[in-house]
Amino acid sequence: DPLSPPEALEESIRDFIGRCRRNGWTPAFYGVAEENLPAYQKAGLKLLPIAQEGVRSLRGGLPAAWPEALSAKLDEARAGGLRVRRYHRSLVPQPLLDEELEKVSEAWLKERRLGELRFSLGSFSLEEIDGHPTFVCESARGVEAFCSWLPFAAGRSMVLDLLRKRPDAAPGCRELLLAESLAAFAEGGLEEASFGMISVSRPAAVDAPQKGISRLERFLDRLGTAYGYKDLFTLKDMFGPRWQARYLALPSGRSLPRVALALADVHTTRGLRQLLRR
Numbered sequence: 001d002p003l004s005p006p007e008a009l010e011e012s013i014r015d016f017i018g019r020c021r022r023n024g025w026t027p028a029f030y031g032v033a034e035e036n037l038p039a040y041q042k043a044g045l046k047l048l049p050i051a052q053e054g055v056r057s058l059r060g061g062l063p064a065a066w067p068e069a070l071s072a073k074l075d076e077a078r079a080g081g082l083r084v085r086r087y088h089r090s091l092v093p094q095p096l097l098d099e100e101l102e103k104v105s106e107a108w109l110k111e112r113r114l115g116e117l118r119f120s121l122g123s124f125s126l127e128e129i130d131g132h133p134t135f136v137c138e139s140a141r142g143v144e145a146f147c148s149w150l151p152f153a154a155g156r157s158m159v160l161d162l163l164r165k166r167p168d169a170a171p172g173c174r175e176l177l178l179a180e181s182l183a184a185f186a187e188g189g190l191e192e193a194s195f196g197m198i199s200v201s202r203p204a205a206v207d208a209p210q211k212g213i214s215r216l217e218r219f220l221d222r223l224g225t226a227y228g229y230k231d232l233f234t235l236k237d238m239f240g241p242r243w244q245a246r247y248l249a250l251p252s253g254r255s256l257p258r259v260a261l262a263l264a265d266v267h268t269t270r271g272l273r274q275l276l277r278r
Helices: 006-022 034-042 068-079 095-112 173-187 213-227 229-237 253-267 272-277
Strands: 029-033 046-057 083-086 134-139 142-152 157-165 192-198 242-250
Touching: 006 034, 029 034, 029 046, 034 046, 034 242, 068 173, 083 173, 095 142, 095 157, 134 173, 142 173, 157 173, 173 192, 173 229, 192 229, 242 253
Parallel strands: 157 192
Antiparallel strands: 029 242, 046 192, 046 242, 083 134, 134 142, 142 157
């Protein structure tokens, strides 16, 4: 959604559409919130559901005990010698730990054969994690997994940016990472934690353009398979977030192939275009 006060949302949408049309561009809004759909419909745009975002409230702290299945995984991870710590790289950089993080990230990317993604997905670099909350899950053999977060809502909330593990990671390392991250944020007085958008379990379309929808949905499904979205959805759903629909807003069905190709281009320079063409 445009960055604007709520009362200026409709004006901001119209302003962006007007600027695009004056320059001969196709306007599109990616990942817009469900509560803002009427503003896009008033602007004459069509809406296609593309993903869901999981948001976990931290107000009032976390529950004394997680659901049974999650608690069992956390107990197993701790019994197996896993531990989580926060890495304050900007304060005390650790070259050996940096090297391990790079190796974990490279191995994780190699499994997916897509290269680093960007735009609405995080890309790994040591400089990027310098000023952001980063947590590392370790065992006796070294780093099993790590995650990093980005602030939003004026620093009152966090959104998950990266979550990567080694191919032979110990069971429960990701669950322990997320649980310890949420606990740290709750103790710090933050209000919410978002697990980010995942293009699975999409809701029904709202006034969506019919032309090209099946092609885009096949593309999103292939992207989800390549990037492991279904596994991520299952993992994040264990923490009991509320899932909120996210939409693509665009002028018509005729513009959908062009918009989908543009989204593939801004997310990566390799991999997604081939998925889209197939």
